Amino acid sequence: MTAQEVRLCGLLLQEHFGEVVEKVGTHLLKSGAQNLRTIIHETGLSVDLVKKSLCVLVQHGATTFSSGRKGPGSPTEYHTSCDRILRILRYPRYIYTAKTLYGDTGELIIEELLQRGHTTMSSTVKTVADRLTQNMAEGRTMDYTEVSLTFSKLVETHFLQRCPPLPGVGNKDSSAPSETPATPGTPAAPVNTAPPTPESFPECYKVPSVTLIGRGKRQLASEDGEEQRSAKRAKMDPETHGDEGIYWQVNFERFHLHFRDQTIISAVANKLDQTSSEIVRTMLRMSEVTTSPMATCTKPLSANEIFRSLPPSYNILRPILDQYLTLLVDDPMEFVGKAGESGGGMFVVNLHRALANLARATLESVVQERFGSRSARIFRLLLRKRHLEQKQVEDFAMIPAKEAKDMLYTLLSQNLVQLQEIPKTPDYAPSRTFYLYTVNQLPTARMLLQNCYKTVANLIERRLFETKESKRLLEKSQRIEAILASLQASGAEPEQLTEVEEMITAPEKQQLDTLRLHINKLDSAENQVDETIFLLESYINSTNASS
Amino acid sequence: MLTAANRATTRCWRSASPGVQVWRCSGSALTAERICVTHPSAMAAHGRGQRTLSFTMETVKGDAPPPSVQQPTPVFPVMEQKPLPLTGGEEAEYLLALKQDFRGAMRSLPCFIQPLVTNRDVERYSDKYNRSEQMDKLLDWAPDWKRFPRELRVHVRKPARDSVSAAVQSPPPPQMKKKGVKDKEEVLLKLESLEKKEEQETSEDEEGETKKKQEEEEAEGEEEYDEEEFEEETDYIMSYFDNGEDFGGDSDDNMDEAIY
8 A cells, every 4th residue: 555556546536436535535545444433533524425435435345344353342444455446447448358258238237337336237237228228229129138148148257246245244144155165174263354255155156047027228308208217217116136135246356367368368479470379369268267366377288179279260280280389388488388298298378477577578668668778788688697797787788888887877776776785705895895786576566566556646637637727618618519419409500500619719629629639648548557557466466476 | 766785784994095984875866876975973963874885886996976966856857768659549549438438427426426515605596406406416326235334324315395294204213223322422413413404404495485485476566567567668667657748737727826
């Protein structure tokens, strides 16, 4: 929970949930787990607002509550973590992935769930069907069963999961599905300090049998239609569909695994060629179900199996496949490794090593873009050779001494390179001490990750600043658009429309265009920085898991 | 920047010249090592812990130490290398559109909480209607209270506009009994504030109703006047104006009485 993370989380909460939730959220982030009274007292907000904000945060999974530290009698404590809030940056990517995999229906389901946090299957299906019906041609409506089918597919492939039932609050007794499946022998469950993960419950991915029969409703433009609809809705709400109390949430980890696979495949395609990437894609697809999320590499696959599972459009010969596999194994990026000789050769995809190499490539490109290609050469040299003296750096990098010294000192001041002293004598006499330059990949990656968080926070702040500067102009243009829309709806003449359009003068229009361009650029930049954040986070998490 | 070398607590070997001691400054970030040649007593104020003494190859070789920097780095430093342009393409544009749509959609959802900003510089007529809009938004969202701790439950009551009796709807008594002993004070405070709110709302509603009635009466009264006025389309109310046609036409015959 570094200062940069807290700052970024605050900005994200402010943009998506409002300033009240931002205040409560940042307070919880900075001060750890607290109970309700302390939060009310320290933030100085009204009781109702604090309660509502906590509800919103819990609803979206950003905050968890548990009974207090002093035992079951003490007031409930609320704990917020940065990770969940930082995911908000990645929402567009999740929605886009769902679109590529499951079409528009999948896209809208994921969008609904991301907007609402935790919802039931029936309400999601209804809302999504209505939205799809809106966009369809006149007279056609979306059937609920189609949407339910897509929902079930998302659950089967683990992109959606059930929200874990709460241990203490509510009707469920504590002897319900064990929170630690690894220790089935313990009769009395001790007080859990860590909250149970959703995956530890056996029914995590089970689709409930829901009776949902109907079609999406199109929102009618006339007043009478709306009244009828709201009357109908009031009648429909008490209807139960058999899945009360079962709430679903998006399974971010599964999306992350998918992104990781995509990154590896595209890296192979960039480095080698399309066919190699297809082979790696096949291998990853085959091991999707058998690989655990924290695994270092996939289960070994024999070359025969790979050959049989290749997509039919790629009819390459068996010896060619063997050559490709050998090429992949020999590649210095170590994406694919050989695990044995049986079955024509057993091959694995080295997931953690691939992530480490991709992170290394990211660091190298950062140095290259900031300091130039010669500094990047020095950096890569130090990554390969670990420890080098200054003289050796100059020789290996083939850079004149003075420039090499300058570059090394610049990198040193930016903390990308570290200096290690090795004394020859017990007194650290400078003339008798080795000074070695070195690069540590993991701490450098962590530092760059914090820089990325700071970057995104700066981008958001700049965007808010630009919007605030031109607030008056934006409001004016919004009003004019509203007028235009209403005029067009009521069927006006083109002269009237042009007259309204001319209310915005030409320089104002230009100003609006530049503003639109800037905001789009800043938003787009946030998306791209998030890709780097994902890569560095995955690398750091993979080292945590294996260590 | 403090590198690993700076933090290492290494002892310096006294240099050949006894008078001058070379210390390393911490805190300036621009170039690699900052060597300040100062009198030892001047460094006493910094404390013993910051004395990291080591020479670098530079001083051993006899180059002049670079000048130390006295001010923080500029906010927008000049970049030697221009950054790469953003990757465009269909996917990036679609992601951008998704992001902006999502942000816009979140603003209209009930989970976007904004406090009631009371701009009481001038009391506006629309305040009455704006307040009710915000209350509707709060009511829209009814989460499953079983999934939340009991203390977070907020009872939002609809403001009574139709009848005064509806305003008497207090939170149902069984809820009060469920609260524990510790929350009694909270409950009392809340009850008081709720009562005050009720009184305010009922009084406001009564005022609103009476105001409405007054306005209606005035409107009716004005209509009668309006008919008279608009006959001749003048600004003046006709009954007050005497256009002098009667003057001098009454009694031309009897000039007994003087006319003033």
